[in-house]
Amino acid sequence: MLLNLENLCVRVFSEQGEKSIVHGVSFSVDEQQILGLVGGSGSGKSTTGLAILRLLIPPLVVTEGKIIFQNQDLFALGQDDMRRLRGGAIAMVFQEPLYAFNPVFTIGDQIDEVLVCHTSLSRSQRKKRCLELLDLTEIPDPVRISRSYPHQLSGGLRQRAMMAQALAGNPRLLIADEPTSNLDVTIQAKIMNLFVKLKKELALSIILITHDLGLVQHFSDSVVVMKEGAIVEQGKTNEVIQNPRHPYTRELMRAL
Amino acid sequence: MNKSQKSLSQFQLALRQMKQNRFAVFCLWLLGLLYFSAIFADILTPYSYENEERDFAYAPASKIHCLTEQGQFSRPFIYGSAAHFDQNHQRIYVENLQEKYPLRFFVKGDEYKILGLFSCSLRLFSVDAPGRIYLWGADSRGRDLYSRVIYGGRISLSIGLIGVLISYSIGLLVGGIAGFYGGRTDEVLMRICEMLMMFPGFYLLLALRAVVPPSFNSVQVYIAIVVILSFIYWAGLARVIRGMCLSLREREFVLAAKAMGLSDLQIIVKHILPHTLSYSIVSIMLSIPSYILAESGLSLVGLGIQDPYASWGNLLSESMGIVQIRFCPWILIPGIFIFLTVMCFNVVGDALRDCLDPHLRGEKRESCC
Numbered sequence: 001m002l003l004n005l006e007n008l009c010v011r012v013f014s015e016q017g018e019k020s021i022v023h024g025v026s027f028s029v030d031e032q033q034i035l036g037l038v039g040g041s042g043s044g045k046s047t048t049g050l051a052i053l054r055l056l057i058p059p060l061v062v063t064e065g066k067i068i069f070q071n072q073d074l075f076a077l078g079q080d081d082m083r084r085l086r087g088g089a090i091a092m093v094f095q096e097p098l099y100a101f102n103p104v105f106t107i108g109d110q111i112d113e114v115l116v117c118h119t120s121l122s123r124s125q126r127k128k129r130c131l132e133l134l135d136l137t138e139i140p141d142p143v144r145i146s147r148s149y150p151h152q153l154s155g156g157l158r159q160r161a162m163m164a165q166a167l168a169g170n171p172r173l174l175i176a177d178e179p180t181s182n183l184d185v186t187i188q189a190k191i192m193n194l195f196v197k198l199k200k201e202l203a204l205s206i207i208l209i210t211h212d213l214g215l216v217q218h219f220s221d222s223v224v225v226m227k228e229g230a231i232v233e234q235g236k237t238n239e240v241i242q243n244p245r246h247p248y249t250r251e252l253m254r255a256l
Numbered sequence: 257m258n259k260s261q262k263s264l265s266q267f268q269l270a271l272r273q274m275k276q277n278r279f280a281v282f283c284l285w286l287l288g289l290l291y292f293s294a295i296f297a298d299i300l301t302p303y304s305y306e307n308e309e310r311d312f313a314y315a316p317a318s319k320i321h322c323l324t325e326q327g328q329f330s331r332p333f334i335y336g337s338a339a340h341f342d343q344n345h346q347r348i349y350v351e352n353l354q355e356k357y358p359l360r361f362f363v364k365g366d367e368y369k370i371l372g373l374f375s376c377s378l379r380l381f382s383v384d385a386p387g388r389i390y391l392w393g394a395d396s397r398g399r400d401l402y403s404r405v406i407y408g409g410r411i412s413l414s415i416g417l418i419g420v421l422i423s424y425s426i427g428l429l430v431g432g433i434a435g436f437y438g439g440r441t442d443e444v445l446m447r448i449c450e451m452l453m454m455f456p457g458f459y460l461l462l463a464l465r466a467v468v469p470p471s472f473n474s475v476q477v478y479i480a481i482v483v484i485l486s487f488i489y490w491a492g493l494a495r496v497i498r499g500m501c502l503s504l505r506e507r508e509f510v511l512a513a514k515a516m517g518l519s520d521l522q523i524i525v526k527h528i529l530p531h532t533l534s535y536s537i538v539s540i541m542l543s544i545p546s547y548i549l550a551e552s553g554l555s556l557v558g559l560g561i562q563d564p565y566a567s568w569g570n571l572l573s574e575s576m577g578i579v580q581i582r583f584c585p586w587i588l589i590p591g592i593f594i595f596l597t598v599m600c601f602n603v604v605g606d607a608l609r610d611c612l613d614p615h616l617r618g619e620k621r622e623s624c625c
Contacts, residue, residue, distance in 0.1 A: 055514055087517030094515075099508035104530050113526070114516050169517065 002205050003052070003173055004028040008065035010047055010056065010229075021060065022047055022229045029173065034199060034206045036216030036237065038252065039226035045209045048226075049175045052207075053086050070172070088118045091166035095178035097158040101150035107134075107161045108146030111168050118169035133164040136201075138194060156187040163194070167202070174198075174206045180215065192219045213252045217241050225249050266614070273611035280607030283600035290597060294409035301403035302382040302389055304366035306564040309388055311339065312398035314584045315349050318390045325353060333358040336387050346583065357387030393586035395574055399564075405590050408566035413597065415482055415551045415567075416544035423486035424540060427493030428532070432524040434494065435501020446498065449491035457488055461550060464488075465559045474565050481560055485547050493539060500532045534612040541605030545598040552594055568594050 010022040022044040029035045039045045050056050052067055054074060067074040069090065074082070086092075094100035101110055108130055115126045134142035137160040150158060159179060166174060176195065180188040196219055198204055208220055216223050216237060223241075224234040225248065233246040244250045275281060293300055318334045336355030339347045365379035383389045391402035434445040452460075464484045472480060504510070505528065513523045548568075554560035555569025556576075563570065571590040574580060580587050 053515055055511065083517045083519060085517070086515055092512070092515040094508065094512055096508070100512035102509040102513070102527050102530075104533075113518070117517050117522075165516070 004068040006066040009063045011063045013059045027224045029205050034220040036220035036223040037209045043226040044229040045226050049209050088169040090173045091171035093166050093176040093179050097162035111165045114168035137164045177209045270611040277607045283603040287600045294413050297406045298368035301406050303400045303403045305404050305407035305566045309398040312394050315394040317393045357383035404566040408568045411567035416547040418482050419485040419547040423490040427490040431494035431497025435498040436524050449494050452491040504528045538609040545601045
């Protein structure tokens with residue numbers, strides 16, 4: 001087992017009082033597994049994703065629970081150890097790379113930044129590695145792309161570049177937060193196939209956060225369905241899809 | 257929009273806009289000339305800044321002649337001159353037509369070091385001793401005002417740049433940290449800034465200058481003044497940068513940078529501060545004059561750069577009496593240089609603001625087409 005969440009609770013504290021956002025979420029991700037985290041807007045799935053990296057900003061606070069990653073308790077780690085983990089063993093792919101990339105630097109610069117942070121490669125090695133990474137995510141003409149600014153690329157290319165950046169730190173776990181929601185259907189399928197390919201080639205585990213049960217049905221090994229901050233159903237994808245027990249899952253199925 | 261317009265980058269667009277502003281381009285060249293002359297002051301001037309000849313106190317500008325008294329063309333020369341006292345005990349300099357000193361180019365003069373490295377004594381122009389050439393007249397000790405103004409540019413022009421460099425480093429960092437962390441850090445840092453800004457600038461300057469030990473040599477005084485100036489001016493910038501960072505830290509690329517495992521300082525310096533660059537560049541250009549003026553003010557009242565070193569401020573301090581202004585108006589020339597420099601920086605700064613702002617750029621183009 002690579003990652004294990006136990007009874008994760010997140011609350012928001014404000015002047016109006018406090019409110020529970022995520023209550024008692026527990027699931028685990030195995031090695032080389034794609035886990036689909038499905039739910040509607042505001043179901044707490046993105047919050048859960050950020051909580052794994054300890055990236056929640058106050059007023060959002062994790063009040064309870066335990067996250068075990070590779071046998072270490074993430075909440076017990078110091079700031080520096082946690083930072084080494086972020087972008088290193090656990091990397092994140094964001095929904096809209098246009099915003100997640102810094103607009104004033106080229107793609108190459110921003111991949112290089114991760115390499116500087118998490119590897120001890122020399123300048124020329126980093127340059128080579130950067131092109132390798134872009135190639136790994138099936139980007140045509142990596143040299144040109146590495147010199148481009150984020151706004152110069154198409155949505156699909158940007159998402160691939162984002163994945164290349166996430167892979168730069170040799171992660172074991174990839175958290176993909178709605179990676180395909182802003183893309184059209186054909187490109188969506190290509191990106192998802194790329195995720196599956198990367199999973200096999202690099203022995204990655206992936207948490208796929210999405211609202212699209214269709215994606216999960218085709219590409220993930222197991223599924224967790226969330227509603228209003230709680231898990232309503234989880235299990236192997238086939239079993240859940242073929243025999244949904246909770247009314248909300250059935251509702252999602254009907255929406256396909 | 258046609259094809260050629262599309263292919264221009266933001267920088268090229270800004271450059272094109274800049275070029276359209278003829279006055280700003282002129283000012284930029286003028287600034288370049290001033291800095292060039294300050295850097296190569298040793299070569300461009302006939303004498304070093306401390307070369308004095310008391311017999312020529314307040315000598316007026318030497319007249320350069322091209323015609324001999326017989327009315328023939330000759331190479332440029334000046335007549336020797338000597339001081340006499342008139343009935344009011346006022347010095348008057350009378351040219352001695354018997355003494356002729358031809359203007360010589362690339363001659364050996366006072367020694368200096370090129371860029372502080374190689375010893376050299378080549379001067380662009382001068383006249384043979386005992387003649388002395390005063391392009392813009394002489395000061396109370398018979399030192400060449402032209403040489404001293406050009407040398408003075410070294411201090412006056414560099415103090416603005418170095419001062420800005422230091423105070424902007426502090427301002428950007430403090431503003432960045434305050435804006436990024438917010439909360440209590442922000443409160444504390446901003447209250448410190450406000451405390452600094454509360455004091456009237458010039459009095460704070462005088463007070464801090466009083467703290468500098470009198471045993472300091474000129475270089476140390478120079479550094480002290482730069483540090484004091486930077487210390488006074490960083491607070492205003494820090495406040496603005498903090499405001500920009502407060503909104504920038506909410507952008508998703510900051511979260512993404514955190515998710516990449518960057519440290520907070522790395523995020524501030526590499527991801528947030530570059531976004532304040534277009535503001536900073538303009539602000540730097542517009543604030544350099546205040547450093548130059550502050551140094552001039554300090555030197556003018558005798559608290560800045562000390563004689564024999566020249567800065568435009570302490571050159572002007574000679575003109576603090578009615579007698580000097582009435583009879584030796586050339587003493588005011590350093591003031592023209594201060595005025596020109598300040599004007600140039602302001603014009604260039606304004607032009608930069610117009611051309612770095614894409615919104616403003618669009619408006620201007622529409623209105624002129």
